[in-house]
Structures are given as structure tokens and as C-alpha cells.
Amino acid sequence: MKAIYKKEMQGYFTSMIAYLFMAGFVVLVGIYFIYYCVSNSLTDFSGYVLPATCMWFSLLIPIITMRLWAEERKQKTDQLLLTSPISVTRIVIGKYLAVITLFLITLCILMLYPFMLHFYGDVNWASVLIGFLGYFLMGCSLIAIGFFISSLTENQIVSAVVSAVVILLFFFLNNISDNLPGRARYTILFCGIIVVAVMLVFYFSTKKVLPSVIAGLIGVGAVAAAYFVKPAIFENGLAKFIDWFSVLDRFQNYVDGLLDVSSTVYYLSFIGVFLFLTVHTIEKKRWN
């Protein structure tokens, strides 16, 4: 794990990527900093600048995540990693830690902006730090998505473009969920689609009819049971479901200066899920 971590860090800093990423962040955040804080004489860095620059994650994060696994597959160096006495989980964690270290270094540089404000006015350091924590956790979640997408392809460009689109989509989830029909029957229809999808996944991975049907029946049973026990959860269920994926929503809490434990747990589990999916995708490629 340490070997992978060191190699990745070395790779970032011997190529242009690390500098490109850091420079991109510093310049973009700097523009917003000048607009909000300098021109308007505001010291609330985490309240204005950080939320405003979130959108740029969709452009900057793919720079550091696109090559993570796509490049290894393209250059066939995954053959070295996967035949070495080290588990895929450790490879993935080693790589992930390297990316977030790079991100963390960038955030440390960004801290210079509120530090500059410190000389000209009162900076509420607690809220700035909490804001940065939220910024970091949200970035880490999006990096996990980028990593996952990189494990799906061996083409870096495809990986970058898909990651950018997916990250943008995650930012727009709020707008999408606001415009969804709220009635319970749509939620039930959606649950039905999910159950059918699960059945198909079962069928294609096992090629057996019986377990797929059983899985389907369990799914239908669960939905029916939930409906009879507590029909209320189906009201606006679709929007609730989509909101669960909205990383931007949670970030608002940190911007407001709240050190929200549930949001922190949410981000950590979000990262965990996507890293697990990455490991699973890499493992699965070996079976095909």
C-alpha cells in the first residue's frame, strides 16, 4: 500500500498533472476570492467563495482521477500490480490516499486566501475550517466517483469526460429532484423498475432462473410490506431517493458553519461505497 502511495505521489509530481491541478484550483478560487472578498470587502470566505467554486470540481477532479486505473490498464502495468502479493483493496486504497493527499495539499494552499483576509478584517476561523472540511469531504466523494469511472475504461479521455458529466449531474440532482412527481404511485413504479433490474443482474450473473425469481419475489415482498406498514415513506420517495445522492446538499451544512456528524458519516460512507465498487470492478474484469 505504501509502495503504491509513494509511486502515485511521485507520478503526480514528476508529471504536469499535480501542478496543473493545483494551479487550476488556485487561479479559479482566486478569481472568486477577488470578486467576493476583495471587491465586496467580505471576510466570509467559506460562506461565499467555497460554495461558488464547487461547480469547478467537475472540471478539475477528472484531471487527477482520469488516469488512476485507465492508464494502468492501457499500459498493461495492471499486470504487475495484480500479480504482485498485494490485494486489490490495498492497491485501490493506496491510490486513493495519494489523490486525496494531493487534494489536501491544494486545500492547504487555498487556506492562504482566508489567511490574507485575516490581515484586513475579522475572519471567523471556526467557520472557515468547517467550511474547508466540508469542501474536502465533498471533493473526496467526487474523487471516489472519478476513480470508479476510471476503473471502467482504459481510455483516459473517456474517463475524464464521463467523470466531468457525472460530477455535473451530481450537482444538478437537487434541481432534478425538485421537478419530479411526488405521488406514491411513481415511487412504487420506480421500486418496481429497481426490482426488475436486480432480477436481471441476478439472472445474467448466475444464468439461473430460480434464484432470480426468488430475488424478485423478495423485492416485491419488501416493497409491499413497506407500503402496508408505513405508506408515508412512498410520498415524494423518488425525490428523497435522488436527494440521497446529492453531495452538494450536505455541503450546505458545513457552509452554514455546522459540524454535522451525519453529513460526515454520509460522505465517508459515500466514499466507502464507491471505493468498494472500484475494487469490485477491477476484480470483475479479471473474471471476464
Added chain:
Amino acid sequence: MIVVNDLVKNYGKFEAVKGLNLHVAEGQIVGLLGPNGAGKSTTMNIITGYISATSGSVKIDGHDIMAEPMEAKRSIGYLPEIPPLYMDMTVLSYLKFVAELKGVAKKERPAEVKRVMKVTKITDRAQRMISKLSKGYRQRVGLAAALLGNPPILILDEPTVGLDPSQVVEIRELIRGFAHEHTVILSSHILSEVSEVCDHIIIINNGMVVAEDTPENLSKKYSNQSHVTMEIKGNEDEIGAILDTVPYVESYDFGEMVDDVLEVSILLNTDEDKNDDLFYLFAGKKMPVRRVSKESLTLEEVFLKLTKEAEDAETLEATEEDSETEATEESMIDEDASEEIENDESEEDA
């Protein structure tokens, strides 16, 4: 040391490996020989744990590659067909990284890296970027990486493919140099390479083992055919008419005619010595025989015969022989051409 049982690998509907069995004893240098697409790389990728088999088992030194991957992988040094090199690293930093990845203890790492660089003769290139190295040197760096940690088993997938002739000789020398300290599986589609380096040959074709023995036994075992070359004074019609009546003559070809003496090469379906028989046959018809000589099938012919048999099973034996000789010539030409192209590339690289 390496036991492979009933290995099957399907890519969708395509069966790359069909029930392959391998037993490699400790200290053996085994050559895995087969035409391109026979399933050599797939087999090696499964043995090293890079991909998993559809069914069947692989045991490395008693450890199952699926159940105990860490133990099994620790005893293998693998050089894939394309050496897995990071182009943006120097030779030294790459080898240090691989040593750490393979779990070589921190104290021993510098000495170990130095050792493999010495064995593969790349010490003078330690500070060079891998992207600036020629193909031959990249292959050596790949070999050095495989040797790190001194694993008891080495698996080398086509280690000389795409190199120019002098590089091929160098790499072969290197392999021969360290091979006796390891159990080695080496794959190739070039027979001369395998018979030169290995003490045991496994010929695979269409995902199955078709023959397995020492190089000498292999050519002995499969030489139930033989070539006889004769020089007879006479014309084609007369000689042909006589040969057509002989039951053990499989086919014949006429060569050059010099001073009324015609050269005939005859393929017999037996390895017994029929020289006297053939001599008296023509002598009886008052046709002077100037020369009779018999040769067993070369290893090359055995290889071609074995790998062709499966494909041409239905076609007539006579036409099979013709197509074999044609295919030999074709593949030889192909090989030369592709080698030339690759040489050009590597020169450009350098």
C-alpha cells in the same frame, strides 16, 4: 512446484483454454510452445493470478492461486508479453517500487535492486528514464523486475518477441544464465528458442496440451515418418510409376535433374530403414541409384505436424502434407517480415 488441473478459460463463447493440465517439477525449465493464439498467454495469466480461470485449479508450491493468492504470488516472478513498465520512471525508481511492492524488506532493497541490475546488465542505465530505453533494454528491466525478491518460480511470456536478432541472443543468454536457480516456464512460438533453453517442452494448441516431453524424446516419439532423399538416373515418369507401387511411400517430390540424375525426396510413413529396399527396387529395374539417405523429422516438423493436425483433421493426408509445407514457408516469411518491422521500430526507439 506448479500443478495445473483441467484449466478452462472461456471468453464469452470462445474457449481460449480447454482443460489444460500441467505439472512442472522443481528446477525444471519448461518451454510452453504453440502458435499465436494457442492459449499460452492466457494460461500464464491464470497461473500468475492476473485473470481467473472459468474452471480448474492452479497450485503454486501447494498454494491455490485463488484461495491463497498472496502466498502463491509471492513465489512467482512474472514477465508478461508486454513488460509492465511505467514510462515516466527511471530504471532505478521503478525497480525500487517493484521491490517494495513485492515485499522485499527495506534493508535488503538496495542490495536486491543492485543484484538484479547486475544479473540483467542494466546497472549503467539505472538513472535513465524507461521511456528513453530501447526495446531490448525495456525487456531487461522487465526481467530484472521479475527477478526481484528471488522468487523460486519465473514465468516468462515470449521474452524475446519483437527484439532484433542480437538482442534475442543476449536475452536468451541472460535467461540461460539465471535459469538454473529457478523453476522456469517460458513461452514462445519459436521452436529453436525453446529447444535451446528448455529441458522440457510442452506443445499446446487450441488451448490443449498436444505433446509433452524432452526435446530429444519429442522428435524421436513423433518421427514415425521419415524423409529419404535419393538420386536416381532416370526420368520423372519412370520413377513416379515405381514409387506409386510402394506401400510405405506417403508422397514424393522431384528435385533438380543433373546429367540425367534426378533428385527425389520421398516421405515415408515409417521410421524403419528402407534404404536397401528402395535401392534394390530401382536396381531391379536397371535404374542406377547414386545416393540414398534417410533423415528423421526435425523438431520443427514435429511441432508443425502436431499443431496442424487438429486444424486439418478432416482434410486428406496427402493434401495435408502439401499445405503443411506451404504453411511453413508462409509463416517463415511472415516471421522474417515482422521481425524486420520491429527492428526498425526499436531502432527508432533507440
